Amino acid sequence: MSGPKIRLYVDHALGAGQTVPLNRDQAHYLFNVMRLGPGGAVALFNGRDGEWRAVVIEAGKRGGVLICQDQTAPLRLPPDLWLLFAPIKKARTDFIVEKAAEMGAARILPVLTDFTNCERIRRDKLQAHAVEAAEQCGGTYVPEVADAAPLARSLAAWEPARRILWADEGRAGPHDALPPSPTPGPWAILIGPEGGFSDAERARLAALPFVVPVSLGPRILRADTAAVAALTLWQAAMGDWR
Numbered sequence: 001m002s003g004p005k006i007r008l009y010v011d012h013a014l015g016a017g018q019t020v021p022l023n024r025d026q027a028h029y030l031f032n033v034m035r036l037g038p039g040g041a042v043a044l045f046n047g048r049d050g051e052w053r054a055v056v057i058e059a060g061k062r063g064g065v066l067i068c069q070d071q072t073a074p075l076r077l078p079p080d081l082w083l084l085f086a087p088i089k090k091a092r093t094d095f096i097v098e099k100a101a102e103m104g105a106a107r108i109l110p111v112l113t114d115f116t117n118c119e120r121i122r123r124d125k126l127q128a129h130a131v132e133a134a135e136q137c138g139g140t141y142v143p144e145v146a147d148a149a150p151l152a153r154s155l156a157a158w159e160p161a162r163r164i165l166w167a168d169e170g171r172a173g174p175h176d177a178l179p180p181s182p183t184p185g186p187w188a189i190l191i192g193p194e195g196g197f198s199d200a201e202r203a204r205l206a207a208l209p210f211v212v213p214v215s216l217g218p219r220i221l222r223a224d225t226a227a228v229a230a231l232t233l234w235q236a237a238m239g240d241w242r
Helices: 022-031 092-105 123-137 153-158 199-207 223-238
Strands: 005-010 019-022 041-045 049-060 065-074 081-085 109-112 163-167 186-191 209-213
Touching: 005 022, 005 065, 019 022, 022 049, 022 065, 041 065, 065 123, 081 092, 092 109, 092 123, 092 223, 109 123, 109 153, 153 199, 163 223, 186 223, 199 209
Parallel strands: 005 041, 081 109, 081 186, 163 186, 163 209
Antiparallel strands: 019 065, 041 049, 049 065
16 A cells, blocks of 8 residues: 655654644645545654654644554665755755755755855755655655855864865866765765855865865856756765665
Protein backbone atom coordinates (compact mmCIF):
# COMPACT_ATOMS: atom_id res chain seq x y z
CA MET A 1 0.00 0.00 0.00
CA SER A 2 1.39 3.39 -0.93
CA GLY A 3 1.91 5.95 1.77
CA PRO A 4 0.01 9.21 2.28
CA LYS A 5 0.36 11.74 -0.53
CA ILE A 6 0.46 14.67 1.89
CA ARG A 7 3.71 15.21 3.81
CA LEU A 8 4.04 17.65 6.69
CA TYR A 9 7.00 18.78 8.78
CA VAL A 10 6.20 19.15 12.49
CA ASP A 11 8.33 20.30 15.41
CA HIS A 12 7.05 17.55 17.68
CA ALA A 13 8.19 14.10 18.81
CA LEU A 14 6.95 11.23 16.64
CA GLY A 15 6.33 7.61 17.63
CA ALA A 16 3.69 4.89 17.74
CA GLY A 17 0.55 6.24 19.41
CA GLN A 18 2.01 9.77 19.72
CA THR A 19 -0.52 12.57 19.30
CA VAL A 20 0.61 15.63 17.37
CA PRO A 21 -1.18 18.98 17.77
CA LEU A 22 -1.48 21.24 14.74
CA ASN A 23 -1.10 24.99 14.71
CA ARG A 24 -3.45 27.27 12.83
CA ASP A 25 -1.43 27.35 9.60
CA GLN A 26 -1.05 23.57 9.52
CA ALA A 27 -4.75 23.08 10.20
CA HIS A 28 -5.66 25.51 7.42
CA TYR A 29 -3.41 23.67 4.98
CA LEU A 30 -4.69 20.18 5.82
CA PHE A 31 -8.38 20.89 6.33
CA ASN A 32 -9.11 23.84 4.03
CA VAL A 33 -6.53 23.52 1.25
CA MET A 34 -6.13 19.74 1.09
CA ARG A 35 -9.70 19.02 2.29
CA LEU A 36 -8.73 16.35 4.82
CA GLY A 37 -11.13 15.32 7.54
CA PRO A 38 -11.10 12.88 10.47
CA GLY A 39 -9.46 9.63 9.41
CA GLY A 40 -7.43 11.29 6.65
CA ALA A 41 -3.81 10.17 6.44
CA VAL A 42 -0.69 12.37 6.54
CA ALA A 43 3.03 11.53 6.43
CA LEU A 44 4.81 13.38 9.25
CA PHE A 45 8.51 14.00 9.81
CA ASN A 46 10.47 16.19 12.21
CA GLY A 47 14.08 15.77 11.10
CA ARG A 48 14.83 13.40 13.99
CA ASP A 49 12.43 10.43 14.13
CA GLY A 50 12.03 9.45 10.47
CA GLU A 51 8.69 9.54 8.69
CA TRP A 52 5.44 8.37 10.30
CA ARG A 53 1.97 7.70 8.97
CA ALA A 54 -0.56 9.62 11.02
CA VAL A 55 -4.32 10.10 10.81
CA VAL A 56 -6.53 13.03 11.72
CA ILE A 57 -8.48 12.55 14.95
CA GLU A 58 -9.55 16.18 15.44
CA ALA A 59 -10.09 18.78 12.72
CA GLY A 60 -10.94 22.41 13.40
CA LYS A 61 -10.57 25.87 11.90
CA ARG A 62 -7.80 26.91 14.26
CA GLY A 63 -6.11 23.63 15.02
CA GLY A 64 -6.36 19.89 15.08
CA VAL A 65 -4.76 16.69 16.30
CA LEU A 66 -3.10 13.79 14.50
CA ILE A 67 -2.06 10.43 15.91
CA CYS A 68 0.98 8.46 14.68
CA GLN A 69 0.35 4.87 13.63
CA ASP A 70 3.52 3.39 12.14
CA GLN A 71 6.89 4.45 10.79
CA THR A 72 7.04 4.55 7.00
CA ALA A 73 10.70 5.58 6.57
CA PRO A 74 13.77 5.88 8.82
CA LEU A 75 15.67 9.10 9.33
CA ARG A 76 17.96 9.58 6.33
CA LEU A 77 20.80 11.96 7.11
CA PRO A 78 22.53 13.79 4.24
CA PRO A 79 26.31 13.76 3.74
CA ASP A 80 28.35 16.14 5.87
CA LEU A 81 28.20 18.91 3.28
CA TRP A 82 27.51 22.59 3.91
CA LEU A 83 26.61 25.24 1.33
CA LEU A 84 27.93 28.77 1.69
CA PHE A 85 26.46 31.27 -0.74
CA ALA A 86 26.17 35.02 -1.14
CA PRO A 87 22.48 36.07 -1.12
CA ILE A 88 21.19 37.45 -4.40
CA LYS A 89 17.75 38.60 -5.56
CA LYS A 90 14.98 37.22 -3.37
CA ALA A 91 13.44 34.64 -5.71
CA ARG A 92 16.85 33.31 -6.68
CA THR A 93 18.01 33.14 -3.06
CA ASP A 94 14.86 31.15 -2.27
CA PHE A 95 15.70 28.87 -5.21
CA ILE A 96 19.22 28.21 -3.89
CA VAL A 97 17.91 27.26 -0.44
CA GLU A 98 15.21 25.01 -1.89
CA LYS A 99 17.62 23.18 -4.20
CA ALA A 100 20.25 22.80 -1.47
CA ALA A 101 17.67 21.13 0.75
CA GLU A 102 16.49 18.87 -2.08
CA MET A 103 20.02 17.92 -3.13
CA GLY A 104 21.29 16.92 0.29
CA ALA A 105 23.10 19.84 1.92
CA ALA A 106 23.32 19.32 5.68
CA ARG A 107 23.61 23.03 6.51
CA ILE A 108 23.05 26.25 4.57
CA LEU A 109 25.04 29.38 5.43
CA PRO A 110 24.40 32.75 3.73
CA VAL A 111 27.62 34.80 3.64
CA LEU A 112 28.05 38.51 2.98
CA THR A 113 30.83 39.26 0.52
CA ASP A 114 32.32 42.51 -0.74
CA PHE A 115 30.01 42.48 -3.79
CA THR A 116 26.89 41.05 -2.14
CA ASN A 117 24.01 43.21 -3.36
CA CYS A 118 20.61 42.22 -2.04
CA GLU A 119 17.93 43.21 0.39
CA ARG A 120 18.21 42.07 3.98
CA ILE A 121 17.37 38.39 4.16
CA ARG A 122 15.08 36.78 6.70
CA ARG A 123 16.44 33.55 8.10
CA ASP A 124 12.98 32.36 9.19
CA LYS A 125 11.65 32.68 5.64
CA LEU A 126 14.59 30.81 4.18
CA GLN A 127 14.20 28.09 6.81
CA ALA A 128 10.55 27.75 5.80
CA HIS A 129 11.65 27.25 2.18
CA ALA A 130 14.02 24.47 3.31
CA VAL A 131 11.12 22.82 5.16
CA GLU A 132 8.85 23.03 2.11
CA ALA A 133 11.56 21.54 -0.09
CA ALA A 134 12.00 18.59 2.29
CA GLU A 135 8.23 18.06 2.34
CA GLN A 136 8.09 17.98 -1.45
CA CYS A 137 11.13 15.80 -2.14
CA GLY A 138 10.43 13.03 0.37
CA GLY A 139 13.28 13.97 2.70
CA THR A 140 13.20 13.18 6.39
CA TYR A 141 15.88 15.75 7.32
CA VAL A 142 15.70 19.55 7.10
CA PRO A 143 19.01 21.45 6.85
CA GLU A 144 19.50 24.37 9.21
CA VAL A 145 19.68 27.78 7.55
CA ALA A 146 22.13 29.90 9.54
CA ASP A 147 22.03 33.65 10.04
CA ALA A 148 23.88 35.62 7.40
CA ALA A 149 27.46 36.43 8.40
CA PRO A 150 30.37 38.23 6.71
CA LEU A 151 32.54 35.86 4.69
CA ALA A 152 35.69 37.17 6.37
CA ARG A 153 34.29 36.32 9.82
CA SER A 154 33.23 32.86 8.70
CA LEU A 155 36.68 32.11 7.28
CA ALA A 156 38.43 33.39 10.40
CA ALA A 157 36.47 30.96 12.57
CA TRP A 158 36.59 28.05 10.11
CA GLU A 159 37.57 24.56 11.26
CA PRO A 160 40.33 23.54 8.83
CA ALA A 161 39.26 19.88 8.84
CA ARG A 162 36.25 20.91 6.75
CA ARG A 163 37.52 21.64 3.27
CA ILE A 164 35.83 24.29 1.14
CA LEU A 165 35.17 23.65 -2.53
CA TRP A 166 35.40 27.16 -3.96
CA ALA A 167 33.54 27.70 -7.22
CA ASP A 168 36.08 30.13 -8.66
CA GLU A 169 34.74 32.03 -11.65
CA GLY A 170 38.32 32.94 -12.52
CA ARG A 171 38.96 29.30 -13.41
CA ALA A 172 36.20 29.10 -16.03
CA GLY A 173 37.66 27.07 -18.87
CA PRO A 174 39.45 23.74 -19.35
CA HIS A 175 40.13 22.93 -15.68
CA ASP A 176 39.19 19.90 -13.62
CA ALA A 177 35.78 20.32 -12.03
CA LEU A 178 36.88 18.45 -8.89
CA PRO A 179 40.23 17.50 -7.39
CA PRO A 180 41.75 14.41 -9.11
CA SER A 181 41.56 12.43 -5.84
CA PRO A 182 38.70 13.85 -3.76
CA THR A 183 39.32 13.53 -0.03
CA PRO A 184 36.50 12.08 2.08
CA GLY A 185 35.34 13.88 5.20
CA PRO A 186 33.44 17.05 5.95
CA TRP A 187 33.18 19.52 3.07
CA ALA A 188 31.57 22.84 2.21
CA ILE A 189 30.80 24.49 -1.12
CA LEU A 190 31.29 28.23 -1.57
CA ILE A 191 29.35 30.17 -4.22
CA GLY A 192 29.94 33.88 -4.78
CA PRO A 193 27.60 36.80 -5.56
CA GLU A 194 26.44 38.10 -8.92
CA GLY A 195 29.54 40.29 -9.25
CA GLY A 196 31.95 37.55 -8.23
CA PHE A 197 34.52 37.79 -5.45
CA SER A 198 36.64 40.88 -4.94
CA ASP A 199 40.40 40.75 -5.54
CA ALA A 200 41.01 40.82 -1.78
CA GLU A 201 38.61 37.94 -1.22
CA ARG A 202 40.14 35.92 -4.03
CA ALA A 203 43.63 36.43 -2.60
CA ARG A 204 42.52 35.37 0.87
CA LEU A 205 40.70 32.28 -0.38
CA ALA A 206 43.66 31.25 -2.54
CA ALA A 207 45.96 31.45 0.48
CA LEU A 208 43.89 29.21 2.75
CA PRO A 209 45.11 25.58 2.80
CA PHE A 210 41.62 24.15 3.33
CA VAL A 211 40.14 25.93 0.29
CA VAL A 212 40.10 24.00 -3.02
CA PRO A 213 39.37 26.18 -6.10
CA VAL A 214 37.46 24.43 -8.87
CA SER A 215 35.98 25.22 -12.26
CA LEU A 216 32.32 24.71 -13.10
CA GLY A 217 32.93 24.52 -16.82
CA PRO A 218 33.89 26.82 -19.70
CA ARG A 219 31.19 29.42 -18.99
CA ILE A 220 30.68 31.67 -15.96
CA LEU A 221 27.42 30.53 -14.37
CA ARG A 222 24.81 32.58 -12.59
CA ALA A 223 25.04 32.19 -8.82
CA ASP A 224 21.91 30.04 -8.52
CA THR A 225 23.00 27.81 -11.43
CA ALA A 226 26.48 27.51 -9.93
CA ALA A 227 25.05 26.30 -6.61
CA VAL A 228 23.11 23.49 -8.31
CA ALA A 229 26.08 22.56 -10.54
CA ALA A 230 28.53 22.40 -7.63
CA LEU A 231 26.15 20.39 -5.44
CA THR A 232 25.59 17.96 -8.30
CA LEU A 233 29.31 17.45 -8.94
CA TRP A 234 30.12 16.95 -5.27
CA GLN A 235 27.24 14.55 -4.66
CA ALA A 236 28.15 12.47 -7.70
CA ALA A 237 31.84 12.24 -6.74
CA MET A 238 31.80 12.19 -2.93
CA GLY A 239 28.23 12.20 -1.68
CA ASP A 240 25.30 9.81 -1.46
CA TRP A 241 24.53 9.72 -5.21
CA ARG A 242 27.34 7.24 -5.90
